[in-house]
Amino acid sequence: MDTDVQHRREAAVSLPTNDPNWWRDAVIYQVYVRSFADGDGDGTGDLAGVRAHLPYLKDLGVDAIWFNPWYPSPLADGGYDVADYRDIHPQFGTLREAELLIAEALALGIRTIIDVVPNHISDQHPWFQEALAAAPGSPARERFWFRPGKGEHGDQMPTRWESSFQGDTWTRTTNPDGTPGEWYLHLFTPEQPDLNWNHPDVRREHEDILRFWFDRGVAGVRIDSAALPVKDPDLPELPAGPAAPGTHPHLDRDELHDIYRSWRAVADEYDGTRILVGEVWLDDAERFARYLRPDEMHTAFNFDFMTQPFSAGPLRASIQRTLAEHAPVGAPATWVLSNHDVTRPVTRYGRADSGFAFARKRFGTPTDLARGTRRARAAALLVAALPGSMYIYQGDELGLPEADVPRDRIEDPMHFRSGGVDPGRDGCRVPLPWSGQHPPYGFGEGAGTWLPQPDGWGPFTVAAQDARPDSMLRLYRDALALRRANTDLRTEHLEWLELGADVLAFRRGEHVASLTNLGPVPIHLPAHRGVLLTSAPLTDDTLPPDATVWLEV
Template identity: 75%
Template sequence: MRSYILHQSHDPDDRGAAVDSDVDDPQWWRSAVIYQVYVRSFADGNGDGTGDLAGVRERLPYLKELGVDALWFTPWYPSPMADGGYDVQDYRAIDPRFGTLAEAEALIREALAVGIRTIIDVVPNHISAQHPWFQAALAAGPGSPERERFWFHPGKGADGGEMPTHWESNFQGTTWTRTTNPDGTPGEWYLHLFAPEQPDLNWNHPDVRREHEDVLRFWFDRGVAGVRIDSAALLIKDPDLPEVGEKPDHPTEDRDELHDVYRSWRAIADSYPGTRVLVGEIWLPDIERFAKYLRPDEMHTAFNFDFLARPWGAASFRESIDATLAAHAPVGAPSTWVLSNHDVTRPVTRYGREDTAFAFLKKRFGVPTDPDLGLHRARAAALLVAALPGSLYIYQGDELGLPEVEDLPRELLQDPMHYRSGGVDPGRDGCRVPLPWAGDRPPFGFSPDGVTTWLPQPASWRDLTVQTQQDDPDSTLNLYRAALRLRRGIPDLPLEWMAGLDPDVLAFRRGGTFACVVNTGDEPVSLPAHDTVLLTSVPLDGGMLPGDAAAWIHTTHHTEG
């Protein structure tokens, strides 16, 4: 698949010098390119089949050449891995499978030395059932101070056998699990909005607030540039435990008291030199409520999931872009743009389906996809989001055009979403398969030859390795590298839609010289008047932009129409 790349520097040292010079820029986060590292699947440095910090440190030159400004690490803390590390056992240490705290500190320093900042994941809504706090609560029994840090509650009914509420889990299934008393009799219930191995914390308790503020300081002291806040809109619960719909506000989501928590976190972040950013994972359908978390004394940015959930199409994308920019404007926060992450179906697979939207509850085995169509659209979508104002997130492997792995042996699946759905949902393991680096057979340089990786890689990935794509000027990897280089030159100006175009075409200017054009239809279309084509996701067809393709052009304010 060929891409045209014009008018750019090919000196790899150019970017490094530019980044190193602005490493202290207090506004870096407003337009940063942030690369998500799922440590377990990025690179294996010690040869045991699991990714680790040593592997990331070895691949820093790759990340620098790709052109990213920061790395976001999913949880690297000690964990039983009931939910891929989001069941945290100790917030101040590194899981031995990944390395040591000293290695994490070295990685933070080494990345910064090449102009790449570090953002870590914090998980404040819940902890691991193996965390000392929860183990102490189980041992202490009903009515104890240790249990007040959680949501322990008697059951309903004469024998307490009915759950306290009928709230539904984000992982499907129930949200309460009953404990067993020391004498073997049934005990109280405890709340877990996710898996039973992830008991929810009670954010009305001062110990919980103090602990997380101390965790922030611990990592800021070690040089991290920010934190990504998992499930950020779920921390506060209504202590009356009403059912959903019994009150105007939701009992577990987007409660007003949350804003006081994030104001205190922002004060801590602002007490450090430079800019330490707070990035929220906030899934809210009401985009105006979403924007309230981005007021100047709260979070810096939050993930915009609306765009990635939208179906392929110019009208759909424009509606999402307009709504997102409009919601962010009153609070002065930059938008974030993301096509996927460790939780969602990869774009190459998603955009090749008949239904190209994304929703967790729609995930099923055996949904047909057209991988060629999906790759065309994913490459076009990559140029679209890279051209929008704000910050850009890239999930590891999307720069290689990796598809979702949909034929993993079921006995190897680990994601609780699969098991809690009764085996209907394939879960999220398909987007978490270890990356292919080099060679013509698994483990493709992720681990040494002969080592079995924690999830198997498809043999077909031999054509998608970093080694193969580096040598192909028209590969998806080189398309991403070119886009991220050129992105630094896009004028830092608002988006201006271009009129008079085909209904299937999405086109906008940033300033008087740069424009992005995306053809979401099937037929080729003429490009708007321009001086130069800077970059295309596929070759032009007689000077026209093919269907399911995107182009960046150098233009001036020609008359529309």
């Protein structure tokens, strides 16, 4: 091992080793750095802002923070177009500040999880710039997917693959003499060229990136679009029907598992459990579970639950399906109500269609925010009572609604690549309100924010909710404190209770029951010794609609 690396590893932040299973029931808070808190007054969130608010996260009761990409990036896709994995975006701070943040958070008992994006890099990354300058067939181009076009003049894309962001998946280059050149593959935007994971440089580089951050005390890695990186080297067209398992041209290919086994081996080199968390969107339960085998990822995001409507039948089916998927490999489930890509729960649950799908997003969809807030409170207690780990997207603990971002301020490429039909994801990325009655609501000392905050967000601020015992923030704090203190809520046991078709009821451990009323009328509570916590006031021992209660039984 290189001497400098050895010294750094010896000096790296040492993670506690007394709980190797910390991740199995952890509460993990997602920080979208640009929108969390602004420490230097330029209108953009940064690491200084996060460091200043670490006590807030400690009081909230989280076990870890997951940071969206904080690396140097042109921000063509919110930082998921990474130009350099070994530094911090200048708008956010410095590498030294990141090291201090990791250490300061750990001193408060909060671990750090970072984001790695293996499918692609930025078109400004040195590798891709080298490839553009190189000739067709050169070694520099072999790290990507450069191909000649089809047709007599090569002006047709090599495949008709579909982009996750709508639009084309190939962009044609221009040769140094100005003539049209080869095409390169990008499953997302043209600024995000896909890497060729059949190339040893790509594999070696990402293992080195993991070590770079583990050496600095990072406790885990969230793997973006984890089922996408490997492609069929023949680049065939998409099949007309469902592909045989493992044979899709660019999704869930069997070769992925060797990659993640090598990543797990790197993580296991370090003291303290360093976890791998996959963003895995798959309908096939057996294929999903493969990523969670003991020598691969520790956990994977459960998107199925997040997309369900606020209805007892679909939610119960999703919970049962999720637990069944994880059981064969002994991995804990993860529960999440939203993230930086998804319409916020308060808005989503107030709509007639309270589920979520990217294809259904439209401007001006009406919502009942009062109803959505009641349901978001109920859903928060519901997921906090389920066995496994829980993710909280920043601002959900404040009950923030989706913001209406003016069209001329939208930055999200999903909006532009949809031809302006999709409002994009900026509405859930608006900077957080901390205090005061007017923008920037204590987000920073400057007058503006990188995305505009709505007027009327004064009641949503942390300061305002601190003072209200019935606020969403207080509900989250109380729920996480009970979850941490009550051993029944830390077990992996769940036993369903049958209390009617509109009620989600289950027992945790010996003495805790969770009931969620998703029907139109109040329900009578079963026999119990006491009420631990409720998302809405109880009346005459009944639970109102759109509410959850935790009972001591």
